[in-house]
Amino acid sequence: xxxxxxxxxxxxKRNDRGFHQYGKDSTCTYGTTIRVYESSSAEGPHxxxxxxxxxxxxxxxxxxxxxxxxxxxxxxxxxxxxxxxVDEIPKxxxxx
Numbered sequence: 001x002x003x004x005x006x007x008x009x010x011x012x013k014r015n016d017r018g019f020h021q022y023g024k025d026s027t028c029t030y031g032t033t034i035r036v037y038e039s040s041s042a043e044g045p046h047x048x049x050x051x052x053x054x055x056x057x058x059x060x061x062x063x064x065x066x067x068x069x070x071x072x073x074x075x076x077x078x079x080x081x082x083x084x085x086v087d088e089i090p091k092x093x094x095x096x
Contacts, residue, residue, distance in 0.1 A: 009077075009084040014038065020088070022047075023081040028068040030054055036081040038092075045089045047082075 014021040021037040031054020039046035051066035
């Protein structure tokens, strides 16, 4: 694992209901903000992968469409964030 601060995924509480956010908000090469956080779904483990287009893409925005243009480091960080959520499911939901 690298010494880069984004190589570690910190789990934080997203709100007062105790739902987790995985890692810090990150941005893609075009400025889209990427958030990974736990859903409040009672039907089992779900997460939200939120994309909020940055200024560069907002100039060409299409309603209902968001995208993230990732380089290798950004993709690896997103994978670690998603894997952290997957790894936490047994502890959070009591299921393997």
